Amino acid sequence: MHDVTPFERDAMLTSLRNGGEVDVLVVGGGITGCGVALDAATRGLRTALVERDDFAAGTSSKSSKLVHGGLRYLQQGDIRLVYEALRERFRLRRNAPHLVQILPFMIPILTKDSVVSRKVARALGMAMWMYDLTGGFRIGKFHKRLSADEAFAHMPTTRRDRLRSAYLYFDAMADDARLTLALAQTAAANGATVVNDCEVIGFGEDAGHVRVRDRLTGDEIVVRARVVVNAAGVWTDEIRSLHEGAHPGTLRPAKGVHVTVPWDRVRNDIAVVIPVPGDKRTLFVVPWGRLADGTFRHSYVGTTDTDYTGPLDDPQCTAEDVDYVLRALNAALDRAITEPLTPGDVTASWAGLRPLVAAAESERTADLSRRHVVTTSADGVVRVTGGKLTTYREMADDTVDVVMKRLGRKGRSRTKSMRLVGATKLPAEGVADEGPGHLLGRYGARANDVERLVDDDPSLGGPLVDGLPYLRAEAVYAVRHEMATSLVDVVTRRTRAHLVDREATRRAARDIAELLAPDAGWDESAVTRQVDAYEALCEHEERANRSAEVLPG
Ligand SMILES: Cc1cc2nc3c(=O)[nH]c(=O)nc-3n(C[C@H](O)[C@H](O)[C@H](O)COP(=O)(O)OP(=O)(O)OC[C@H]3O[C@@H](n4cnc5c(N)ncnc54)[C@H](O)[C@@H]3O)c2cc1C
Numbered sequence: 001m002h003d004v005t006p007f008e009r010d011a012m013l014t015s016l017r018n019g020g021e022v023d024v025l026v027v028g029g030g031i032t033g034c035g036v037a038l039d040a041a042t043r044g045l046r047t048a049l050v051e052r053d054d055f056a057a058g059t060s061s062k063s064s065k066l067v068h069g070g071l072r073y074l075q076q077g078d079i080r081l082v083y084e085a086l087r088e089r090f091r092l093r094r095n096a097p098h099l100v101q102i103l104p105f106m107i108p109i110l111t112k113d114s115v116v117s118r119k120v121a122r123a124l125g126m127a128m129w130m131y132d133l134t135g136g137f138r139i140g141k142f143h144k145r146l147s148a149d150e151a152f153a154h155m156p157t158t159r160r161d162r163l164r165s166a167y168l169y170f171d172a173m174a175d176d177a178r179l180t181l182a183l184a185q186t187a188a189a190n191g192a193t194v195v196n197d198c199e200v201i202g203f204g205e206d207a208g209h210v211r212v213r214d215r216l217t218g219d220e221i222v223v224r225a226r227v228v229v230n231a232a233g234v235w236t237d238e239i240r241s242l243h244e245g246a247h248p249g250t251l252r253p254a255k256g257v258h259v260t261v262p263w264d265r266v267r268n269d270i271a272v273v274i275p276v277p278g279d280k281r282t283l284f285v286v287p288w289g290r291l292a293d294g295t296f297r298h299s300y301v302g303t304t305d306t307d308y309t310g311p312l313d314d315p316q317c318t319a320e321d322v323d324y325v326l327r328a329l330n331a332a333l334d335r336a337i338t339e340p341l342t343p344g345d346v347t348a349s350w351a352g353l354r355p356l357v358a359a360a361e362s363e364r365t366a367d368l369s370r371r372h373v374v375t376t377s378a379d380g381v382v383r384v385t386g387g388k389l390t391t392y393r394e395m396a397d398d399t400v401d402v403v404m405k406r407l408g409r410k411g412r413s414r415t416k417s418m419r420l421v422g423a424t425k426l427p428a429e430g431v432a433d434e435g436p437g438h439l440l441g442r443y444g445a446r447a448n449d450v451e452r453l454v455d456d457d458p459s460l461g462g463p464l465v466d467g468l469p470y471l472r473a474e475a476v477y478a479v480r481h482e483m484a485t486s487l488v489d490v491v492t493r494r495t496r497a498h499l500v501d502r503e504a505t506r507r508a509a510r511d512i513a514e515l516l517a518p519d520a521g522w523d524e525s526a527v528t529r530q531v532d533a534y535e536a537l538c539e540h541e542e543r544a545n546r547s548a549e550v551l552p553g
Contacts, residue, residue, distance in 0.1 A: 007188050009483050012195040013214065015048075017221050019193060022046045024403050025210055025225035027200050027239055030060035031176070031389050033231035034183035034194070035396035035415075040229075041192040042414045043400060045407070048223060049184070049192060050212050052199035054489045056180035058233045060389065061493050062315075062352025064258065064284060064303050067092055067100050067390045068171040071107075071131060072282075081371060083134040085390045089172055090138040092390070096174070096182060096420040098444030101430045102141065103173040103286070104270040106154050108166045128169055141170035155268040155285075157338040168270075173286065176389055177493035178442060181482060182420040183392075189421055197485055203243045207379040216485060227403050230383035233355040234312050243381055251385065252358035257317040258302030259325050260348040260500055263287060265338055266299045266329070274332040276324070281305065283328050289469065289500065292432040297468075298347065298500055301325050308353055316544035317349035348502045349545055357386045374398050380406065422446040438469045450477050465508045470495040475512055479519045487513050487530040488537060502538055509534050 005011045024040045026033045029051025037049040051057070069086040092100045107124065128143040144167075151166035152158065184194045201220075202211040210223045230239045234253045241247040271286045281304075289297035304321055322343050330340040357373055372387030372395045384399040397413040404411060422444030431437030439447035453473040454461040460473035478484035478494035487509065492498040497505040513530045516522065522530060 028232040035392040037187040039396040047192040061177035143169040255308040256303035
């Protein structure tokens with residue numbers, strides 16, 4: 001094991017600059033890259049990872065946040081993919097139990113326009129058994145058939161007259177950005193040098209000399225690496241163009257959006273699969289932020305799957321996307337019980353790009369494989385593309401196998417049962433997202449460290465954003481111990497305030513920036529720049545979201 005560098009950016013940069021040649025340099029700090037860094041470090045390789053923006057700033061903070069097998073893939077006949085994903089779901093539950101919580105799902109069977117017809121419902125029953133066999137037994141949760149009344153009780157805003165029955169099955173959910181961060185931290189705890197705001201801008205005399213720019217200072221560092229792993233998600237081809245000299249165009253990004261709405265307009269106490277009228281797709285309505293009394297703060301709804309040809313750095317949830325999602329949601333709701341939702345009810349949104357590997361031109365992106373691919377360029381750069389959040393560990397395992405071969409080293413992955421930092425068991429019923437449960441479900445065993453900040457300064461026990469559960473201490477902790485370097489990092493990824501309630505977060509922005517200033521080293525003008533940058537992000541998103549009012553289903 002190498003010397004462990006504290007999870008601090010300056011220390012990481014010093015290690016990157018002065019640490020000498022590494023065995024493996026990972027490009028990209030999404031879930032895939034962080035997973036690779038962990039796998040490599042724990043096999044004893046000298047490992048470094050550079051992330052251009054923040055950990056999980058790409059797709060890995062914009063997913064549906066499900067750790068799942070994907071019933072849909074089972075319906076498409078991809079049993080192996082589902083089996084592997086469910087095996088990984090089990091491992092993740094064991095290795096990061098504080099971050100990955102069981103989430104019950106309901107598929108309503110309707111009298112008309114159901115997600116599934118009655119005939120298909122029977123086939124779905126078979127699929128459910130297979131889901132149980134491939135994964136349910138591992139977590140001790142098996143599917144059930146619900147009566148119409150039982151189904152209605154789980155979403156008492158839906159059209160009772162259209163409900164025939166429902167299927168109940170179990171998956172899991174996780175805060176994608178915090179899971180990615182936990183991987184980066186665990187990799188660092190095992191000797192890896194991991195650093196954010198460091199962009200690969202080119203290669204030197206060969207692919208083993210990588211030019212990296214510190215985006216905060218503009219300084220350039222040349223990192224020497226025996227093997228480079230390109231784990232840049234939808235930017236994989238951009239990195240390839242830097243060392244291969246031409247853009248290969250192998251990825252076909254597909255955009256997916258989510259919108260957040262107040263929970264009391266939907267009142268689903270479990271995740272519900274709803275049909276999109278006039279389309280073959282379904283959407284998930286996921287309750288978010290469980291309170292001690294069993295109610296929730298918000299529900300988020302998604303996702304879409306559309307071919308994307310816009311700028312990779314700026315996928316947006318457009319007015320058309322909001323319209324699509326709200327139409328589907330409103331069609332599932334009974335307007336005698338709850339008013340149809342309008343764009344004005346949307347409290348936040350996010351859009352991400354799936355790094356799908358291009359296949360035949362004619363295929364819809366929804367049908368492209370979610371499977372991952374590990375390949376090696378002629379100049380020896382290993383790249384890993386495709387896959388899912390859920391299967392990151394297996395992707396990393398396969399990738400580092402290839403790296404080991406290139407290095408002429410022996411040794412198998414050790415991550416199958418490796419606990420991530422903070423791993424601690426939660427009560428079987430999970431924890432509420434308020435009071436002590438809030439910190440436990442986000443920091444696990446490290447919740448004590450955040451609490452200690454409050455003990456030292458009780459004002460840090462106050463809310464970061466009015467109406468949301470995050471503490472001021474969490475923002476300070478993010479800058480001191482989680483390598484957050486900007487206000488945006490804190491409100492979008494270390495906490496998820498921006499994805500829950502954009503307006504409320506915006507109102508708190510200056511206050512948060514001032515709170516962070518002493519630790520972040522921001523003077524007054526730097527505080528203003530931080531606030532302006534966040535304000536610009538909000539305005540940009542809002543402009544994309546804006547649409548005509550009222551969209552009855
Ligand atoms: C809408 C949507 C919903 C999804 N839902 C789920 C789900 O519920 N469950 C599931 O299992 N999967 C889900 N997925 C899939 C999953 O989110 C992705 O497969 C996964 O996050 C991809 O991670 P990644 O690390 O490969 O890419 P990314 O997270 O995009 O990471 C790539 C990183 O590379 C960095 N980078 C780029 N260029 C450079 C450079 N020059 N130098 C240094 N770094 C660079 C980027 O900044 C970025 O952080 C979903 C995907 C989408 C789009």
